[in-house]
Amino acid sequence: MDIHARIYVAGHRGLVGSAIVRRLLAEGADNLLLRTHQELDLTHQAQVEEFFTTEKPEYVFLAAARVGGIHANSTYPAEFIRDNLAIQTNVIHSAWKHGAKKLLFLGSSCIYPRDCPQPIKEEYLLTGPLESTNEWYAIAKIAGLKMCQAYRQQYGFDAVCAMPTNLYGPGDNFHPENSHVMPALIRRIHEAKLVDSSEVVIWGSGQPLREFLHVDDLADALMFLMNNYSNGSIINVGSGQELSISNLAHLVSDVIGYQGELTFDRSKPDGTPRKLLDIGKLGRLGWRAQLGLSAGIDDTYRWFKASQTHSRA
Template identity: 55%
Template sequence: MEKDARIYVAGHKGLVGSAIVRNLQDRGFHHLVCRTHDELDLTDYQKVGEFFQSENIDYVFLAAAKVGGILANSQYPAEFIKENLMIEINVIDWSYKTGVRKLLFLGSTCIYPRMAEQPIRESELLNGTLEPTNEAYALAKITGIKMCESYNKQYGTNYISVMPTNLYGPNDNYNQVTSHVLPALVRKFYDAKRSGDPYVTVWGTGRPKREFLHSDDLADACIYLMDHYDGPDIVNIGVGKELTIRELAERIKKIIGYTGEIRFDTSKPDGTPRKMIDVSKLNDLGWKATISLDQGLERTYREFLLNLNEIVDR
């Protein structure tokens, strides 16, 4: 991408989008185009069209999405499938209609079958049954992938799709109802320490295994692929290492300095038993993650404390 290119980062206030903006700014890109939800509702086809027609966008990072953890996905499946489909259709279609040169679509590893062979290769897409607790979100993301593929095939566009593993980092969502597991645990242990609670309850058995990637590493990978990858197939983005939810809880407990007990509520769902992705394709393309989980957790907790007033008010 040229330094004077007009780059639209959809979802620039979120975990992924804000990391992409930071990385682009650090690299010297100075024509970043960003809009808040209040300024541009991406579910409104007409408004999205007016935006693209007026801004002359060269490149798009489609990081905008309605996201959440097991609880949010289970309670609001209609919103998850509807809003994500509308965002994808509007942004991808108007990117084509206005001649955007390249688009990167952010998917999710939840697109893969619940019982996919581990580590999960890109070829596992549509090779089995999805995890029921986030099926609506996964189906929306799969549609976005296939929409990019279809536009490439029919119209000759250059739209690539990447599948990041579980993410964390600055501007994460720490709301106990809608957040993913890592920020939810940070918030739980912090609140328990502050309140002097004797124990923290964690959903499920603690046995499922997960892989975690810092959002700054994801942003770096996305920009690398935007510059170096034009292939037709999806690309996994992750670290290739995993740990159990119990181990994650213990690490967060230690970093926060909580001295109470961890209890697991086995009446609550575990979600997918294991979800580590194969990152050999990404590594072969020349990119590897550099932020270890311990480093990332330390940074995350420092940032959490620095932004505590804003987080608690959400």
């Protein structure tokens, strides 16, 4: 990828998009095309078409999506499938139509079957039922990656699809109900520490195993793929390390310095029992994650505290 080309980062204010922008700027990018949701509604076909007609991006990072945790997926299933299908369809088609050289589509590890063998290989896609708590988002993402593959097959469009594991880092969504597990734990344990609460209640049994990747590591991987990968096959991006939700919660407590008790509400859903990606394919290409989990949580917590201070200023 020519770092001085016209590069469009869709969703540049989100967790992934903001990390991609940080990395591009660090590499010397000087022609970034960035639009807020107010400036460009990606679910609106006419607006997307006008943007690509006028700006003609040469490279596209498609990181825009409606995202959220179990509660959000369960509460807003229509929005999750409708908005993600619209965003993907509009951006992929317009990018091809207006001559983009390459597009990188961001999927998710939730595209894989709920009970598929571990660690999860790319070829396990569509071999079994999805996890019911996030199937709306997963089905939309599967449609997006299949659209990329179809446009490559029929038109020769260089669209590549990366499937990241659970992400966290600066810019995450710390909403008390609609966030993923990592930011949710950071916020709840932080707030418990502030009020000197003796207990934090966490959804589920604490037993499910999860893999986490700092978003700056993901941005590094995406730059690597833009420069070194051109294939229709999807490719996993992860850390290769997993831990239980219980161990994660205790690690977050240690980083924050919370001294109270962590208890688990088993009446709440656990989600997928285990979700570890097989990252051998990406590893054989020569990439691996660099940031350890404790350091990554500390970085994220410092960003969260700074954002809270700024919002009150």
